[in-house]
Amino acid sequence: MGKIVIAIDGYSGCGKSSTAKAVAKELGYTYIDSGAMYRAATLHFLDNYLAPSNPQDVSKGLKSLEIEFHPNPDTGKQETYLNGVNVESKIRSMRVSEKVSEIAKIKEIRKELVAQQQRLGKSKGVVMDGRDIGSVVFPDAELKIFMTADLETRAYRRQQEMLEKGDMIDLDDIQQNLAERDRIDSSRSESPLIQVEDAIEIDTSNLSFVEQVAQIVYLAKQKINPREDYASNHR
Numbered sequence: 001m002g003k004i005v006i007a008i009d010g011y012s013g014c015g016k017s018s019t020a021k022a023v024a025k026e027l028g029y030t031y032i033d034s035g036a037m038y039r040a041a042t043l044h045f046l047d048n049y050l051a052p053s054n055p056q057d058v059s060k061g062l063k064s065l066e067i068e069f070h071p072n073p074d075t076g077k078q079e080t081y082l083n084g085v086n087v088e089s090k091i092r093s094m095r096v097s098e099k100v101s102e103i104a105k106i107k108e109i110r111k112e113l114v115a116q117q118q119r120l121g122k123s124k125g126v127v128m129d130g131r132d133i134g135s136v137v138f139p140d141a142e143l144k145i146f147m148t149a150d151l152e153t154r155a156y157r158r159q160q161e162m163l164e165k166g167d168m169i170d171l172d173d174i175q176q177n178l179a180e181r182d183r184i185d186s187s188r189s190e191s192p193l194i195q196v197e198d199a200i201e202i203d204t205s206n207l208s209f210v211e212q213v214a215q216i217v218y219l220a221k222q223k224i225n226p227r228e229d230y231a232s233n234h235r
């Protein structure tokens with residue numbers, strides 16, 4: 001088999017995006033952060049005082065929304081651009097985290113972003129993480145992963161991640177935000193977060209980062225080249 005599509009879905013903060021990025025790097029694939037697109041759309045609505053509950057605002061917001069990913073010239077890491085402006089740092093703020101699930105509930109917004117995601121992944125060789133990648137964006141993805149981790153672990157990891165960027169956020173606030181987004185994301189009527197039948201569940205609560213990346217790379221290589229004996233290479 002040639003290049004495949006790897007879909008990684010799951011709850012907020014369980015390690016999807018950092019794992020997906022590392023898996024893509026190891027396989028020489030492109031990583032696409034679908035959550036960053038919903039976050040950029042949220043920033044656009046907030047900055048322009050557009051209400052997701054108002055259909056006119058939604059169509060106005062979508063008409064003036066252009067999201068792109070470009071590598072940082074120094075680090076090589078993909079960064080998110082909104083209408084030509086680098087918003088990588090802004091979209092990770094609590095201001096955006098608190099509103100993003102409300103924006104991601106809206107049918108028209110999902111329709112537009114899903115179409116963009118499908119275009120980005122049409123040549124395969126991609127690892128995309130999100131909430132509906134295996135169920136809606138790429139239902140035929142060759143490898144589907146459903147990631148989980150307990151809420152305390154996720155909140156602690158997210159706090160550490162924000163601390164590294166100089167943002168000191170209360171652990172309870174982070175935990176509440178993660179739990180609230182999980183609730184909205186799992187209960188919305190438009191493509192809710194679900195574990196599809198053909199997804200392989202990986203609970204990262206007690207895994208090291210290196211272990212979870214290795215597990216997915218192993219599964220991916222089995223799909224890419226089913227005849228190779230990968231088990232013997234991993235003994």
Ligand code: CDP
Nearest residue numbers: 012013034035038100101104130131132181
């Ligand atoms: O990284 P974190 O888990 O905090 O969230 P994210 O992946 O950046 O996604 C932010 C939000 O966007 C989620 O809580 C969902 O509301 C929404 N989202 C979605 O609805 N569908 C996706 N495919 C990706 C994200």
Ligand code: CDP
Nearest residue numbers: 012013014015016017018157161207208209
């Ligand atoms: O994308 P998602 O919201 O699911 O998670 P993330 O943005 O990748 O954040 C997970 C954080 O936990 C990152 O800082 C990872 O380095 C860290 N982490 C992990 O993902 N897995 C572990 N086993 C340990 C730490």
